Amino acid sequence: MRSTCLEFKDLTLGYQRHAAVHHLSGVVERGSLTAVVGANGSGKSTLMKGVAGILKPISGSIDAAFRRLAYLPQQSDIDRSFPARVIDLVSLGFWQERGLLGRITRSDKTRLFACLAAVGLSGFETRSLDSLSGGQMQRALFARTMLQDADLILLDEPFNAVDERTIRDLLALIRQWADEGRTILCVLHDHALVKSHFPQTLLMARKPVAWGRTADVMTPDHLSAARTFQEAWDENAGWCEEPAPALLPQPAEDLLHDRDVARRAAHV
Amino acid sequence: MFEWLVSPFLEYGFMQRALLGSLVLSVSCAPVGVFLMLRRMSLTGDAMSHAILPGAAIGFLLFGLEIMPMTIGGLVVGLLVALGSGFVSRFTVQKEDASMAAFYLISLAVGVLLVSWRGSSVDLMHVLFGSVLALNDEALALILGIAVVTFLALGIFWRALVAECLDPLFLRSVSRIGGPTHVLFLVLVVLNLVGGFQALGTLLSVGLMMLPAVASRFWSNDVRALCGIAIAIAVVSSLGGLLLSYHASMPSGPAIIMVAGVAYLFSALFGRRGVLASALPSRRHTSA
Structure with a gap:
C-alpha cells in the first residue's frame, strides 16, 4: 500500500x-x-x-x-427538522456496503448499536432528530462516520x-x-x-x-x-x-x- | 346513516368508479405530497399542476376530450417545466423556486391561450376542474397504473429519497444517485398530477397531494407514519367529498378538496403537534 x-x-x-x-x-x-x-x-x-x-x-x-471515504458535513447542511429517528440517520452509514436496496442484516444492526454505544447514545435509537441537542446530534453523526468504517x-x-x-x-x-x-x-x-x-x-x-x-x-x-x-x-x-x-x-x-x-x- | 353512507356507491356505477378512482389516487398522491413537503417544495406541486395545462390543452386540441393524448401532453410539458427550471437554477445563481415560478407562469399562460383559442368554456372547465364522476375505464386504468409505478418507485428509492432530504451532501459523498433520484421524484410528481387532473382537474389535483400530507405533519414525526396518515386523510377526504357531492349536489372535485381542507384545519388545531398542543400554557412538563 x-x-x-x-x-x-x-x-x-x-x-x-x-x-x-x-x-x-x-x-x-x-x-x-x-x-x-x-x-x-x-x-x-x-x-x-x-x-x-x-x-x-x-x-x-x-x-x-x-x-473508503467517510464525510461528515457541517451540521448546518443537515436538515434536523426532517422526521427521522436517530437510527435512520446513523444507518445511512451502511450505504457504501448495502447501497440502495441491500438488506440491513442482524449483524449490521449489532454493529450499529455498538457504534451508538461508543458515542454514548445507547437508548437513543428511536429518538427523533429534532429532540436531540446539538451535542447529541454530533454524537449521532460520529456514530454514522464510525459505522462507515472508512x-x-x-x-x-x-x-x-x-x-x-x-x-x-x-x-x-x-x-x-x-x-x-x-x-x-x-x-x-x-x-x-x-x-x-x-x-x-x-x-x-x-x-x-x-x-x-x-x-x-x-x-x-x-x-x-x-x-x-x-x-x-x-x-x-x-x-x-x-x-x-x-x-x-x-x-x-x-x-x-x-x-x-x-x-x-x-x-x- | 348506513344508507346515507353506502347506498350511493351500491346503486350507481359512476359513483363506484369515482370512488375507486379517487381512492387509488389518494393512496398514490399522498406519499408523494409528504416528500414534496419534507423537501420544502410544497408550492412546487401547485406550480407544476398549473404547468401541465398547455400539454393537456394541446392533446385536447388535436384529439378532443381523449385521455391518453391529454395525459401524455401534460406529462411532457410538466417534465419540460420541471427539468427546465432545474437546469437554469443549476447553472446560474438563480434559485430553483424563482426559475420554477417563471417557467410555470409562461406555461400557464400558453395553456389558457390554447384552451380558449379553440373550444368552448365547458371544455375549459373540464380541463381546469376535471370530473371524477365521469371516469371511464381508460382513466381508471391510467390512475391505477400511475399508482403502481409510484409505489414501486417509492419503495425502490426510499433510502435515497430520505438521504437526499436529510443529508444531501453525505449522500453525494457516497453515491451518485442523488441527482437521478431528484429527477425521478419530479417525474412522480408530474405523473400523479396528470393522473389527478382527469378526476379533479389541473387546478385541484394538487390538493389531494398536498393537503393530506401537510395535515399529517401535525400528527407524527416519522416519515413512514406520515405517509400512512396522509394516505388515511386522503382516503377519508375522497370518500367524504364524494358523499357530500352526491347528497348536496356539489361539484365533486372541490368537495373532495374541501373535506381535505377541513382535515388540515382540524389537524393544525388539534393535532399532537398542532397549534393548541404547542400554544396552550401548561403547568406540567416532562422530566426529560
Whole structure:
C-alpha cells in the first residue's frame, strides 16, 4: 500500500469558475491526523467537498488512494427538522456496503448499536432528530462516520455548537480512529485544540498559507498572513495568472521570506 | 346513516368508479405530497399542476376530450417545466423556486391561450376542474397504473429519497444517485398530477397531494407514519367529498378538496403537534 493517501496537484476548486481554493499542492500521508484551519471563507469546507468528490476541480487534480471515504458535513447542511429517528440517520452509514436496496442484516444492526454505544447514545435509537441537542446530534453523526468504517475520514467543523464534554468524548474517538491507522482531515476553529490534539495542520487562506507540523504552522506570522486575504466573492476578479507554487508542505521559511505573501494571498 | 353512507356507491356505477378512482389516487398522491413537503417544495406541486395545462390543452386540441393524448401532453410539458427550471437554477445563481415560478407562469399562460383559442368554456372547465364522476375505464386504468409505478418507485428509492432530504451532501459523498433520484421524484410528481387532473382537474389535483400530507405533519414525526396518515386523510377526504357531492349536489372535485381542507384545519388545531398542543400554557412538563 502506498504511504500517501491524498496528493493535491495544483488543485483549484470553486463555484462557477470563481476559485474558493486555488493552487493547493501537497500530500496527505496515510494515517496522518491533520487539522484544517483558516478564517471563514478561506476554502476549508470547499476543500472537504473536493476531496469527497462532491466538487470537481476547476483545474489541477487530487490523486486519491483510499479504500473508503467517510464525510461528515457541517451540521448546518443537515436538515434536523426532517422526521427521522436517530437510527435512520446513523444507518445511512451502511450505504457504501448495502447501497440502495441491500438488506440491513442482524449483524449490521449489532454493529450499529455498538457504534451508538461508543458515542454514548445507547437508548437513543428511536429518538427523533429534532429532540436531540446539538451535542447529541454530533454524537449521532460520529456514530454514522464510525459505522462507515472508512480509511479516510473528513470532518467539517464537528465541534461547532457542541459542549466541552462532548468535544472531549469526540476527540477521544478521533484519537482512536487515528491510532487505528485511519487518515483524518478535520476542519477546526479552536487553535488551542489544534495545538494540543492534531500533529499536522494545513492553514488556509484560499490557498495554503502553511502546511506541516502543527508547531511549525501555527506561528504568529503564518496566522497573521492567513488573516489578510480577500474574503468576499468578487464578480470582477481578474483571471488568476499565478504560476503553480512549489510542492507543499514546504519549509516554513520559504513563505516567510516571500514578502509578497499577503498580497498574493489577497487576489482571487 | 348506513344508507346515507353506502347506498350511493351500491346503486350507481359512476359513483363506484369515482370512488375507486379517487381512492387509488389518494393512496398514490399522498406519499408523494409528504416528500414534496419534507423537501420544502410544497408550492412546487401547485406550480407544476398549473404547468401541465398547455400539454393537456394541446392533446385536447388535436384529439378532443381523449385521455391518453391529454395525459401524455401534460406529462411532457410538466417534465419540460420541471427539468427546465432545474437546469437554469443549476447553472446560474438563480434559485430553483424563482426559475420554477417563471417557467410555470409562461406555461400557464400558453395553456389558457390554447384552451380558449379553440373550444368552448365547458371544455375549459373540464380541463381546469376535471370530473371524477365521469371516469371511464381508460382513466381508471391510467390512475391505477400511475399508482403502481409510484409505489414501486417509492419503495425502490426510499433510502435515497430520505438521504437526499436529510443529508444531501453525505449522500453525494457516497453515491451518485442523488441527482437521478431528484429527477425521478419530479417525474412522480408530474405523473400523479396528470393522473389527478382527469378526476379533479389541473387546478385541484394538487390538493389531494398536498393537503393530506401537510395535515399529517401535525400528527407524527416519522416519515413512514406520515405517509400512512396522509394516505388515511386522503382516503377519508375522497370518500367524504364524494358523499357530500352526491347528497348536496356539489361539484365533486372541490368537495373532495374541501373535506381535505377541513382535515388540515382540524389537524393544525388539534393535532399532537398542532397549534393548541404547542400554544396552550401548561403547568406540567416532562422530566426529560
